[in-house]
Amino acid sequence: MNNKRTHQPKQQSGITMEMGQTFPLTIKRLGINGEGVGYFKKQVVFVYGALPGEEVVAKVTKLHAKFAEAEIKKIRKASPHRVKAPCPYFGKCGGCQLQHLDYQQQLKEKRDILIQALERHTKFDLSKLEIRPTIGMDNPWEYRNKSQFQVGKQNGKVVAGLYGLNTHQLVAIDHCMVQTPATDRATQGVKQILQDFKVEPYDERKRQGLVKNIVTRAGIETGEVQVVIVTEKEAFPRKDLIADEIMKRHPDVKSIVQNINPGKNSMIFGDKSVKLKGKDTIDEKLGALSFGLSPRAFFQLNPEQTNKLYNEVKNAAALTGKEKIADAYCGVGTIGLWLADGAKEIRGMDVIEASIQDANKNAKNHNINATYVTGTAEHWLPKWTKEGWKPDVVVVDPPRTGCDRTLLDTIKKVKPKKFIYVSCNPSTLAKDLEYLAKEYKVEYMQPVDMFPQTAHVECVVQLVLEEGN
Template identity: 45%
Template sequence: MKPVQKNDRLNVYVEDLTHEGAGVAKIDGYPLFIHGALPGEEVEVHVVKTLKSYGFAKLLDIKLSSPFRVTAPCPVFDVCGGCQMQHLSYDGQLAFKEKLVRDAMARLGKLPDVPVHAIKGMDNPWRYRNKSQIPFGERDGETIAGFYRTRSHDIADTDTCIIQSEEADIVMRELKHQLHAFGIQPYDETAHSGLLRHVVVRKGRATGEVMVVLVTRKKKLPQQEAVIALIRNQVPNVKSIVQNVNPGKTNVIFGDETVTLWGNDVIEDRIGDVRFEISARSFYQVNPDQTEVLYKQALDYAQLNGDETVIDAYCGIGTISLFLAQKAKAVMGVEIVPQAIEDAKRNAQLNGFTNTLFEAGPAEEVIPRWFKEGRKADVLVVDPPRKGCDAHLLGTILEQKPERVVYVSCNPATLARDLRILEDGGYRTREVQPVDMFPQTTHVEAVAWLELGM
């Protein structure tokens, strides 16, 4: 029998946070997950759902508040799904994320003795995002724009987002207020009608250059010149205005057709001394300040002296690859998205690198072929998606045994799982460095340094 029932009202003590940022209270060992509650708090809750092993409760009142609780500065924090941690002080956020990495290493990776360093956070954890994807819609005859509510496609209407650029706020606000005057209907997802689906705003952090992408259901854009003029007048540093056409009944943001309406096809940014050209659909890290911290750590762990050949699995547009190419003899990058590989080649040329090679394809297929062709790696760098490394790629690493592996991770759980596999195959994890790439959210990155048979 469960110790709590649906609709119970309880006073509970919050012990911990889940990896999604929900408070955890336990009643006779039975976990209750409470959105908005923080560790160390005594709270009154209403039990809304009970399952066999855990339940969910709604926060009603805070009887004893955490010293790390702060008032969230965003007016739509309670409903928007973009941020989960604004009610926790930044010091508290950093402690939570560092603990996530330490717990994953000890509990999931069975590596309690591996040093996990203090997390590297930001001096100013606001306005850091260089890319915003803003859905547009309509409610009661009025245009709305903002971000989706948690676990839904309902738009939390707002005029500002304090983790994105000021330019994104301006574009969102001005287009929202002028859309009907231009004769443009916002997209209705249910009816698959209307025109403007999303507005994507990208900004080069180092250069200040801005790109605005209008994602539309049809190609014809009413009063196109007036829309361009509005954006140019309101955002003086805009360098590119682009239209992407997505006619599909889909949740995917971009369609296949992209045309430049005004200005350049790309904007430019720099991470450290490396330049990057960014197009409308380029993958590019959204926090370039912390990306530089992350990549410098990866470069440090790679321990390059200029004689090494490096393979960069999951290379994207070559951001890590080009960082490594500054110090390596040769860098080979592989990525499954062909357009990203074309971007990587272009960025290598832009920076004058002649010691890089990029190929499109699954890393777990391309890298074994490279090894068979005699293209051996002294150092292998992996930066996989949240699901972690493909099992075949891990097998290839263990078979070919590069001296050093640098693992860049966006998911502590899959990082710990994969480190355990590599450890069992003869590698030793020397240390792990967490980096806060996404302040105000629950996400954390980490870089691990592995050596063969230490």
């Protein structure tokens, strides 16, 4: 979740601060990871837990080549927007970064994080750029429809939780305030059943035990829940009895899957999955669309905000029913299918074969004129253009790394009239917009808060082909 900074214990050239040094600091803004940013003798200091406008006494905890990290020793002047974080795990588990900031102010700061990225990575005149207020939630809690908790043992009991911020220490969580109640109940229930059946969590250091993770996903509209138990090896004693017990105690669980992930790695899932009980997938609805979700299928984590996000994409596309749309990084086809009622034809591509199979299945189930193919946009867009099929609108929703440079070069060559960019990383978004600046004009930017209480911000950007290109 965080952009981790590597620990460099020795003092680096350019930084005159020392480890453990304390000094007064005024916090100017929020950093991309939700930390407060101040300047001590023109040197950048990141202070975890500090808020813009605050005056604090900071203590240096890490030194880097161009900046320092610090902790708060004392708050001399608190922000008027500072609130008491309601969650007992806040500041420990690393899942949320902004619970101590009033929600309406969170929305303003997220817009500012976007502006900072544009200032850092582009030459745009921001006074002429329309950057709209962030679209938030009425209730910014209990919104995540998927939970991925590590499993461990503490004081002889099975626990489930998240690793602490920048550590490998498991923080046991009995109730997560940003998870939907259905996923939270299922996770806690499975944890208890593993305890009752004396199933040992996997211990990385000793290379012993079985269960690594409990992954739960809920269909918010349908009420169906899926449980995935990730194990280190395939042999899973009494797995049928355990699956029966989960469904007995939790009738909303409709699918139970074992995923096998051997060895030591940072990935949650391994390559092999085995259904233990119930259905292969759970059903979910998004607007008028229905989707079958398998354990590995990508699906937005906040359905309420996804409706708003996709409607912003639709507004940006401004379709008349005549447009041909290319949906790059299409996943299971959600954005393309959302736009389909206003388009002439949808074509999409993704490098993940399983996603493309799901996308074509979803299009067929909804009788939508859409074709999805496996591969990259930089391969398919020139091929289709050569064959006489040129998109009027291209939509992208890339991973945090942003768009592949060859894709942006392809956009410059194919020249769709509109390019709609859905971003989850302001920094890579800004760099990509700067790269397209000669060919495409940024009409407006619409930030959307998909993850309240965290520093993440999504954005929908409408780009229009400049005249003469």
